[in-house]
Amino acid sequence: MTQPNSQEAPLLRINALTKAYPGVIANEDVSFDIGTAEIHALLGENGAGKSTLVKMIYGLVKPDSGQMVFAGAPFAPPAPAAARQTGVAMVFQHFSLFEALNVAENVALGMENPPAMGQLAERITSVSRAYGLPLDPARRVGDLSAGERQRVEIVRCLLQDPKLLIMDEPTSVLTPQEVEILFETLRKLRAEGTSILYISHKLEEIRTLCDRATILRRGKVVAKTDPQQASASELAEMMVGTALKPAARVTGMKGAVMLEVRGLSMAAPSDFGTALKDLSFQVNAGEILGIGGVAGNGQDELLLALSGEITTAAGTVRMQDDDLSQQGPLERRRAGLLCAPEERLGHAAVPDMSLTENAMLTARVRENMDKAGMLDWGAARSFAQDVIKAFDVRTPGPATAAQALSGGNLQKFVVGREILQQPSVLVVNQPTWGVDAAAAAAIRQALLDLAAQGAAVVMISQDLDEILEIADRFVALNGGQLSASEPVEGLTLERIGLMLGGAHGMEVAQGAPAHATAPQGGPS
Amino acid sequence: MIRLERRPQPSRLWVWCTPLLAVALTMLAGGLMFAALGKDPIEAIRTIFFDPLFNPQFASYSRPQLLVKAGPLILIAIGLALGFRAGVWNIGAEGQYIMGAICGAAVALALYPLDSPIVFPAMVLAGLLGGFAWAMIPGVLRTAFNTNEILVSLLLVYVAEQILAAMALGLLRNPDGGGFPGSRNLQQYPSAANLELIAGTGMHWGVVTAFITVILAYIVLTRHVLGFHIRVTGSSPRAARFAGVVPARLILICLGVSGALAGMAGLYEVAGPAGQITIDFNSGYGFTAIIVAFLGRLHPVGILLAGLLMALTYIGGELAQFMLGLPAAAIQLFQGMLLFFLLGVDVLSNYRIRIGRPGVA
Secondary structure, three states, rough: OOOOOOOOOOEEEEEEEEEEOOEEEEEEEEEEOOOOOOEEEEEEOOEEEEEEEEHHHOOOOOOOOEEEOOOEEEEOOOHHHHHHHHHHEOOOOOOOOOOOOOOHHHHHHHHOOOOHHHHHHHHHHHHHOOOOOOOOOOEEEOOOOOOHHHHHHOOOOOOOOOOEEEOOOOOOOHHHHHHHHHHHHHHHHHHHOOOOOOOOOOOOHHHHOEEEEEEOOOOEEEEEEEEOOOOOOHHHHHHHOOOOOOOOOOOOOOOOEEEEEEEEEEEOOOOOOEEEEEEEEEEOOOOEEEEEEOOOOHHEEEEHHHOOOOOOOOOOEEEEEEEEEOOOOHHHHHHHEEEEEOEOOOOOOOOOEEEHHHHHHHHHHOOOEEOOEOOOHHHHHHHHHHHHHHHOOOOOOOOOEEOOOOHHHHHHHHHHHHEEEEEEEEEEOOOOOOOOHHHHHEEEEEEEHHOOHHHEEEOOOOHHHHHHHHOOOOEEEEEEEOOOOOOOOOOHHHHHHHHOOOOOOOOOOOOOOOOOOOOOOOOO | EEEEEOOOOOHHHHHHHHHHHHHHHHHHHHHHHHHHOOHHHHHHHHHHOHHHHHHOHHHHHHHHHHHHHHHHHHHHHHHHHHHHHHHOOOOOHHHHHHHHHHHHHHEEEEEEEOOOHHHHEEEEEEEHHHHHHHHHHHHHHHHOOOHHHHHHHHHHHHHHHHHHHHHHHOOOOOOOOOOOOOOHHHOOOOOOOOOOOOOOOOOOOOHHHHHHHHHHEEEEEEHHHHHHHHHHHHHOOHHHHOOOOOOHHHHHHHHHHHHHHHHHHHHHHHHHOOOOOOOOOOOOOOHHHHHHHHHHHOHHHHHHHHHHHHHHHHHHHHHHHHOOOOOOOHHHHHHHHHHHHHHHOOOHHHHHEOOOOOOOO
């Protein structure tokens, strides 16, 4: 491994950058250096200011004050094109790809002066081989997995020979095997002298990959450290500010089967949705079933089929003796099957409505908030109040609009709203996505408590650590198909990765580096 | 530098102030327009807004007209607002209004000269069903084939106009009318006439129905699960489905209610102020009601006030036409400005204006 040489002049020096938005200071007096040929971690919770900082480096946002120096020259990119010209490239967390176009066309769209298509395809193939990132330039992006889409973004950056590559949460959509491939690529880049600014909140990754780490909290640099020397819990404490209590787990007795899904198939509800193919699983009382998998593999569709927003063939969704497959959301709630969808604003909650109205949205039938259709707003208000109190939702009160809450607080409200209705079965999709660490811990604890009280919980999540932390059994949802379930106890990340389909497309890879976890090449 | 900054939540103050601001801006811009036409702007504004109600010479005639004109506007606008709140865009209330009038009048003419207290209720029912059925056409096409209800309902207005002309010339023509187009005058058929209930007020059954509808719509929107589902569907359709709303059912309810109310408005008009089915019976209430619905913030009480205001500009506009010689087009432009400014200043309820450099709030 090449050691970073911090004695030399740094590649990028960031000096006292400050950026304020109305109501919040996103970055305050942020200074650090990124050396040549180093992988530098930028660590922080959601909302710590990581995104704003890299947007300033990439020319998307102009700092209010402070300077940057890139390779010895003052650097103040007015637009991303200027940053790219200087040698800065960025892979975004949310891909900017056109699904209807093929790989080469997508790459061409992101270039200043794209060469002819045939030539470009050759260059894509050669770059992707050199770095072990198998890609077929002629494939349509809509058919690619998330990991393959990310490769398109990376190859697009590499074609420009960047000096600094910024990667924003690159592993959130990857299987463990794909993460391993990505790390190989990044190490190779470092060996060739490229610097990488690696943004993440996953501590183990940073410890294995990065040379130095800068930790942001509430817009300020709170620590600079060598991540390979610090322990994960030390890093977490620096990131969050306080020591987090791990979720307390009480393994109680497993009860009867509460929810049974048998042979559930469903056509994709939209063009780029995923069809569900013959899913079967059971959840017992007192148990948390973790459904893992990268988002976009049927997770949203499964939630719609369970919540009753889309009905399926008779006999496919059963609760004890009731066949709910043909019932709508109201009947399913009455039967005790409650759901919390992934998208908080616009699906789980109405953005411009108050928390009281959002309590009415899903709690009406179970909490008797209406008589013959006439609504009892007093009951809704006090229920909203109860949720706010029980789940520590930080808000002025139940009259606040849902969109005025932070992501974590709204998620606590959304999950709390369902839990306080005492479900027999609760289905949650990505319960802690985009939520700060403290709120995520509170939500996980609430799910554990609910299961301990005898409810069955189905947790759909792409955060594998989260599943390992609180689920009892694990199944993988990949390409609309479900694997067999396995108990979480004794499950390794490698095994999970294989259940998730291994590394997508690696079986056709040529010139891919050999790495420790040789994938068996599952369905991709 | 002037910037617009998004408010964390819509300002309640501005939601209610924007209509007043829009009225003020309309008066200002309208005054400039009248001045450009060579008229005294102050006098023109006074003739439109003040004289119909308070000028001793005209008030006795025009004051009752206020309710006569506001009644159908409010009745139709309430129905439209329920749909608009849910994102169901019924633009064809004019057609439903015509069909309600034809169906109601047809019942009366079929029963003529029967003298019975059931004649009028039967007409109301027929008017309601006529408008309802006409609105069901875009409704069913939308739910079954996903057609655009804006286009279908609007085009059906022109179909309804043709049917109206055919009826006035054919089936419903007055057999004692010497061959002239137009039906019997229902005002001269006591069992069917929708006459003024209190002399000198303009209050007829249609106005009463409009007021009752305002109250009912208020209750539905604020206290009933249907109104809640309408509001949820309008702001986030996916959340509505999650809450158990069946979108197709809600679309049919919204179109059906707005069609039925427009049909009733047509019936009350044909049995009362208009008196008969004629080729040019419809006078644009169905379209003006769209402005009324938005001017009233899609809120029942707001619509009540907006309907009265709009009726005032109609009456005042007519007055200004013959008193000051203003062209009819100028009056229509004036009414159009009202909607234009309302939509324009609407941005203030969701955004605030900031002057100067961005800073920390």
